[in-house]
Amino acid sequence: MSQEQMKIPQATAKRLPLYYRFLKNLHSSGKQRVSSKELSDAVKVDSATIRRDFSYFGALGKKGYGYNVEYLLSFFRKTLDQDETTKVVLIGVGNLGTAFLHYNFLKNNNTKIEMAFDADPKKAGTSIGEVPVYAMDDLEEKVKESNIEVAILTVPAGPAQGITDRLIDLKVKGILNFTPARLSVPEHMRIHHIDLAVELQSLIYFLKNYGTDDVETSQLEEI
Ligand code: ATP
Incomplete structure (x- = not known):
């Protein structure tokens, strides 16, 4: 950039x-x-x-x-590097993870969930929405050979930091964290936290306290 x-x-x-x-x-x-x-x-x-x-x-x-x-x-x-496809890995094929695998973001951007991982042996070895699901033991090998840049975390909060540490070692550049855990990452890594429960609560709070009033006012000249 x-x-x-x-x-x-x-x-x-x-x-x-x-x-x-x-x-x-x-x-x-x-x-x-x-x-x-x-x-x-x-x-x-x-x-x-x-x-x-x-x-x-x-x-x-x-x-x-x-x-x-x-x-x-x-x-x-x-700016958005739309000519290149960014490869994404998803970890945690529960309800939310499964929904993302079916959706797979291809309609909007050049991003693709290439593979997924889960600790549950019943899930490893299956495919969801054409995305293969592997066992956590295979994380290092599979991610290294595929040049994955971004990870989506949809595991429970407990194991999130341990998994993040493995992703740091694998030199993944960014994490989209859907777990409620506040994760520590080195400065060169980018992490975005999306806690859906907090977002929902905050929406309800704003609706109760401010209704649907516009909070920002227009100051620049209209174009
Ligand atoms: P489900 O109904 O399939 O359990 P859920 O979203 O309600 O989904 P969670 O407990 O949030 O369940 O777990 C999400 C997924 O993360 C599950 O598929 C679970 O097997 C997986 N998971 C849990 N611990 C780990 C871990 N340490 N490493 C990888 N995946 C894990």
Whole structure:
């Protein structure tokens, strides 16, 4: 990634795949320009945030014209490395893990769950949604030979750190952690925690306390 792209704030970077997916659909329906208002309605991010996000990557847009879809798409393609498929491993083929294996993310991005692992001997040796499930003893061998970059953890909290330590030794670059465990990883490794129970509770808290009021106000000029 170039120096220029490194300056994009993390919150903005997280929204890029959302923008990218919508713009691809727009492009395939033949649209050449889009306003921040249209984008905002589609991706449910307020238009001031969209304009600020887009300003980070040099898409300034024009009042009354909007943004050039082609320009935005080529930026996203470069930034998100969409030409390469990122190989993913999933560990823990329980209810949540199984759902991810069936879904397998291919519709949205060039990411693919290549293989899965589980400690349950009844699950090892099976396949789910065309993804092979292996025994935990085979983790090192299989991950090394497949050039896996990212791991999804859907095991219970207890074994999560031990498994993470094995992934660190295997030089996996990133972990999407669905367990409630707060995991320690070295600085060079990226970890995103998604605790679905906490997210649900927080949504309910906000609904109870703020309803559906918009919290962010538009300060930048409308495009
Ligand atoms: P299920 O109903 O299949 O048990 P679950 O999502 O309710 O699914 P969990 O207890 O959260 O069950 O476990 C998720 C998965 O993680 C299970 O398939 C389990 O076999 C697996 N698992 C548990 N411990 C480990 C471990 N140490 N290493 C790898 N996988 C594990």
